[in-house]
Amino acid sequence: MTTYSREEQLVNRLETAFVEGFGYSPSHLIQAPGRVNLIGEHTDYNDGFVLPCAIDYQTMVAASRRDDQCVRVMALDYQGEINTFDLSQPLVFDKDCLWVNYIRGVIDCLQSRGCKLGGIDIAVSGNVPQGAGLSSSAALEVVIGQTFNAMFDLSLTQQEIALIGQQAENQFVGCNCGIMDQLISAEGEAGHALLIDCRSLETKAVSLPPELSVVIINSNKKRGLVGSEYNTRRQQCEAAAQAFGVKALRDVDITRFQAQAEQLDEVVARRAKHIITESARTLRAAEALEQGDLATLGQLMADSHQSMRDDFEITVPEIDTLVDIVKAAIGERGGVRMTGGGFGGCVVALVPAELVDAVQRAVEAQYENATGLQASIYVCQPMAGAGVLKSVLLQQDVLNAQ
Incomplete structure (x- = not known):
């Protein structure tokens, strides 16, 4: 077959x-x-x-x-x-x-x-x-x-x-x-x-180290509020940038934020803190990934999730539960965090290939009992971007050239 x-x-x-x-x-x-x-x-x-x-x-x-x-x-x-x-x-x-x-x-x-x-x-x-x-x-x-x-x-x-x-x-x-x-x-x-x-x-x-798999787990929690809350978060970030007198929060480092945070509305300050620390984490994560430093990468992904949960407030209990289940299964040998706009959706984990089955078993054994929902698991590899797979015209051009 x-x-x-x-x-x-x-x-x-x-x-x-x-x-x-x-x-x-x-x-x-x-x-x-x-x-x-x-x-x-x-x-x-x-x-x-x-x-x-x-x-x-x-x-x-x-x-x-x-x-x-x-x-x-x-x-x-x-x-x-x-x-x-x-x-x-x-x-x-x-x-x-x-x-x-x-x-x-x-x-x-x-x-x-x-x-x-x-x-x-x-x-x-x-x-x-x-x-x-x-x-x-x-x-x-x-x-x-x-x-x-x-x-x-x-x-x-x-x-x-x-x-x-x-x-x-x-x-x-x-x-x-x-x-x-x-x-x-x-x-x-x-x-x-x-x-x-x-x-x-x-x-x-x-x-990406070839031994790592990209595991995406859909919580199957219906994503509510994502449109309206996305726009609200965006407005809060713009308000913070305006308060700092910059084009975007990209232009504020953590030292300046800490020195001036008290001048911001408390909620706006937490939103800004997430963005400023998240951009810095992303640069560090790229370095850790290149070096194969999974312990550092895992910690950065954990910090990212905590920031999304506490400062940006876009996670939900079902997503937090999935992150905890996966983290317990992989320890320091990979990382896991919510990914996407928030309020449901997916978590992403970078997992050594030999631990993928353990992650799947842990999710299947624990997630539904904790939430009443069944997760969908996708084991992926990074692939090339958009392109032509087949062109009859191109093939004919090659034949004509010969």
């Missing part, structure tokens, strides 16, 4: 659906990965540092160009629903088909930049768990940008594709997200995390 990888299963599913839905074979297969942030939470919109990695769960597109201005998009993850629109007409937000707005938004941003596009048939599907905080929306935006870039020879850089994805989510979809999710999906490197300076967008690949 043939065993297919996650990627192969997705490829087979997409190619079959494309042929059945559109009546011919796709010319291109293109992918963009989801991501998990190892450390650096809510620092992105404060111009700070983050340390995410792309994970081997992907959003994938099968596509072929058309000879008109029509775009047909088939969403396999929404019962094969097809949304059709005309590029010669203004693209507007579709209130009746919410998923297509991420795609329309990217195309709208490309056209507003003067990119010359044409009609296209697209089938899209993914195995990035939706609603878990692993950035399925950014993967969708990036894979669409990557698709048009490849098929219409737009010569966009990976960073430009990421910025277009962020612009689409900010301005078309209406979510005021930072750049991290799109940038790691576009620029990820296999076997590495990416230290991102969210002000300059400079990146540095940070090697």
Whole structure:
């Protein structure tokens, strides 16, 4: 019996659906990965540092160009629903088909930049768990940008594709997200995390020890308040930066914070403390990871979680319980913390491969008894960012060149 990888299963599913839905074979297969942030939470919109990695769960597109201005998009993850629109007409937000707005938004941003596009048939599907905080929306935006870039020879850089994805989510979809999710999906490197300076967008690949697994555990706690509380946290951070007279909290170090914290509202001060210490922790964590210093890395991840719990106040009891269970299973041989926007969602753990089974057993034995919920566990490896998997046109060009 043939065993297919996650990627192969997705490829087979997409190619079959494309042929059945559109009546011919796709010319291109293109992918963009989801991501998990190892450390650096809510620092992105404060111009700070983050340390995410792309994970081997992907959003994938099968596509072929058309000879008109029509775009047909088939969403396999929404019962094969097809949304059709005309590029010669203004693209507007579709209130009746919410998923297509991420795609329309990217195309709208490309056209507003003067990119010359044409009609296209697209089938899209993914195995990035939706609603878990692993950035399925950014993967969708990036894979669409990557698709048009490849098929219409737009010569966009990976960073430009990421910025277009962020612009689409900010301005078309209406979510005021930072750049991290799109940038790691576009620029990820296999076997590495990416230290991102969210002000300059400079990146540095940070090697993960090959014996480490990235374990993501979804608490399956329904994420409440995340939208309204996200905006509140952002406003509090902006208020703190204004009080310090700086562009963003990136520009305040811990010494200055401690000297002037009493001048801030008490809640605003705690929010600022998290951001200032979290950016510093992220830089130190990148160094520890490069050096294979798992004890230091584990302590930094623990400090990050405590800061999110006590100063930024974005964890929930279910998440705290998961962190405690995993920490007890790995000791000082790795790290664990909440990841994502907060108020539910996932924890991320960096775990030696030989301890992965012990972590899974501990979660299965203890978490449901403590919370009444069952966790979902994903064991991942850092993978490369978005790119073309298959191009019939490129293959034909190679044959012609020979």
